[in-house]
Amino acid sequence: MVSVVLPFHLHTITITILKLLLFLTILHHLPPKTTSLLPREALPTKSGYLKVNSTSGSSIFYTFYEAQLPTKPLSETPILIWLQGGPGCSSMIGNFYELGPWRVSSNVSVEPNPGPWNRIFGVLFIDNPIGVGFSIAASPQEIPRNQHDVARHLFIAIKKFIKLDGSFKTRPIYVTGESYAGKYVPGFGYYILRQNAKLPVSSRVNLGGVAIGNGLTDPVTQVATHALNAYYSGLVNDKQRKVLESLQKEAIELTQNGNWSEATDARNRVLRTLQNMTGLATLYDFRRLVPYQDELVAEFLANVEVKKALGAKENIVFETCSDAVGEVLHEDVMKSVRYMVEYLVRNTKVLLYQGHCDLRDGVVSTEAWVKKLKWERIGEFLEAERKVWKVNDYLAGYVQKLGNLSHVVVLGAGHLVPTDQAVNSQAMVEDWVLEKGLFANEQINKMRSNLRSLL
Numbered sequence: 001m002v003s004v005v006l007p008f009h010l011h012t013i014t015i016t017i018l019k020l021l022l023f024l025t026i027l028h029h030l031p032p033k034t035t036s037l038l039p040r041e042a043l044p045t046k047s048g049y050l051k052v053n054s055t056s057g058s059s060i061f062y063t064f065y066e067a068q069l070p071t072k073p074l075s076e077t078p079i080l081i082w083l084q085g086g087p088g089c090s091s092m093i094g095n096f097y098e099l100g101p102w103r104v105s106s107n108v109s110v111e112p113n114p115g116p117w118n119r120i121f122g123v124l125f126i127d128n129p130i131g132v133g134f135s136i137a138a139s140p141q142e143i144p145r146n147q148h149d150v151a152r153h154l155f156i157a158i159k160k161f162i163k164l165d166g167s168f169k170t171r172p173i174y175v176t177g178e179s180y181a182g183k184y185v186p187g188f189g190y191y192i193l194r195q196n197a198k199l200p201v202s203s204r205v206n207l208g209g210v211a212i213g214n215g216l217t218d219p220v221t222q223v224a225t226h227a228l229n230a231y232y233s234g235l236v237n238d239k240q241r242k243v244l245e246s247l248q249k250e251a252i253e254l255t256q257n258g259n260w261s262e263a264t265d266a267r268n269r270v271l272r273t274l275q276n277m278t279g280l281a282t283l284y285d286f287r288r289l290v291p292y293q294d295e296l297v298a299e300f301l302a303n304v305e306v307k308k309a310l311g312a313k314e315n316i317v318f319e320t321c322s323d324a325v326g327e328v329l330h331e332d333v334m335k336s337v338r339y340m341v342e343y344l345v346r347n348t349k350v351l352l353y354q355g356h357c358d359l360r361d362g363v364v365s366t367e368a369w370v371k372k373l374k375w376e377r378i379g380e381f382l383e384a385e386r387k388v389w390k391v392n393d394y395l396a397g398y399v400q401k402l403g404n405l406s407h408v409v410v411l412g413a414g415h416l417v418p419t420d421q422a423v424n425s426q427a428m429v430e431d432w433v434l435e436k437g438l439f440a441n442e443q444i445n446k447m448r449s450n451l452r453s454l455l
């Protein structure tokens with residue numbers, strides 16, 4: 001072969017073209033354009049799509065915010081995953097209305113959150129399952145109908161996410177979420193542990209724990225608590241309590257018979273009747289005179305410049321909650337995942353927290369199924385002291401912890417705990433992950449108090 005020496009001017013042109021290509025590549029990787037609605041400092045560190053089916057192209061949308069003030073090297077800095085509930089609601093509610101670094105305010109512009117969860121941890125918001133928020137379901141048939149299939153897609157997505165950055169692989173991952181994510185969080189945690197057992201150490205997902213806020217986890221137990229909870233809160237009288245109890249009985253029986261769709265409808269009747277009797281603005285927080293304003297997120301994300309800046313598909317009409325996905329998971333609603341929590345509490349750590357003022361999936365509702373946990377330490381847990389929890393010297397709520405299980409009551413909060421108590425919820429999640437304060441290991445606490453009595 002004759003080697004061709006390029007004439008000088010051609011050579012220069014080649015280099016110029018190469019430089020141009022290089023420049024275009026860099027340009028492509030620069031942070032996307034910002035808008036007046038979403039300033040540069042409010043942009044996620046990474047965002048976009050993770051394909052979960054290479055044949056159909058179905059993809060999960062995510063936004064990731066790196067820790068603002070990491071206390072460890074990034075390769076050791078925990079990552080929290082946030083999953084919204086519904087079924088069918090977008091984690092962009094969590095991102096822009098609850099725990100993200102910037103939240104949409106009443107005039108549809110963003111302002112800094114006083115208690116973002118990404119202060120010392122990375123936070124990854126995932127629009128789950130496909131078909132929700134900016135995520136893409138190539139066909140309605142592909143939308144998962146049960147927790148196993150939801151978890152399978154999440155597992156594919158998280159493995160792809162971890163590959164995006166060399167430092168992600170070693171970072172402990174905590175799966176967190178709220179409301180209907182009381183199903184997704186255990187489902188995903190359980191799936192991860194089961195998959196890990198089959199995988200070589202180098203391919204495992206480094207699960208650090210799971211946290212559920214105001215969750216629906218064991219619905220048949222939880223649906224039985226509304227009447228008494230409302231009665232002892234003074235919101236209904238004895239006659240109304242009995243009406244609610246008979247509606248609850250229907251929901252319980254339909255669940256026990258495996259009439260899943262009708263059981264879901266029956267639960268909705270309980271909640272609608274409770275709402276009707278009490279005349280409250282929302283069951284998500286009995287104090288509220290107006291419901292949570294999460295539709296602000298939809299208004300904000302309707303803006304094409306904002307979609308572009310987030311790397312979301314511009315042709316998607318963003319909805320806070322997808323009725324189509326809600327419909328597909330309708331038969332899943334009353335199915336319990338308590339057994340998955342029983343598995344998780346033996347193999348990783350579990351946090352259950354509830355805003356005190358929630359009438360849907362609140363404190364009493366959670367304690368009812370926790371009592372039923374088949375776990376060798378449940379007796380000890382129920383006997384453990386419920387400690388008064390303070391943040392910056394102010395009463396924040398109560399913490400009960402034994403071994404791998406922690407339960408937190410957050411005062412002054414409804415269903416959306418981070419919206420109502422940004423700073424306290426941040427303190428809670430940080431202390432729980434780092435095992436500090438009331439979440440410290442009992443052995444260490446005992447050693448400390450022994451040491452104090454010696455001094």
Ligand SMILES: *[C@@H]1O[C@H](CO)[C@@H](O)[C@H](O)[C@H]1NC(C)=O
Pocket residue numbers: 053054055056138139142
């Ligand atoms: C991927 O999508 C195709 C086409 O819709 C479907 O037939 C297939 O079952 C999907 N695969 C998985 C693993 O979900």
Ligand SMILES: *[C@@H]1O[C@H](CO)[C@@H](O)[C@H](O)[C@H]1NC(C)=O
Pocket residue numbers: 105106107109
């Ligand atoms: C409304 O938005 C502007 C920015 O567009 C901001 O400066 C102002 O403080 C906001 N006002 C309120 C009441 O949130």
Ligand SMILES: *[C@@H]1O[C@H](CO)[C@@H](O)[C@H](O)[C@H]1NC(C)=O
Pocket residue numbers: 257259262
């Ligand atoms: C439960 O479902 C079965 C069939 O799936 C139906 O025949 C029956 O009428 C249902 N029961 C009630 C109480 O709705």
Ligand SMILES: *[C@@H]1O[C@H](CO)[C@@H](O)[C@H](O)[C@H]1NC(C)=O
Pocket residue numbers: 275276277278279
């Ligand atoms: C409750 O339902 C009744 C009958 O449907 C209706 O007349 C009433 O206005 C409702 N009350 C509230 C507070 O929604």
Ligand SMILES: *[C@@H]1O[C@H](CO)[C@@H](O)[C@H](O)[C@H]1NC(C)=O
Pocket residue numbers: 345346347348349377403404
């Ligand atoms: C608690 O979780 C750890 C893993 O973090 C596990 O090794 C241990 O067995 C669990 N403890 C109990 C009592 O289940």
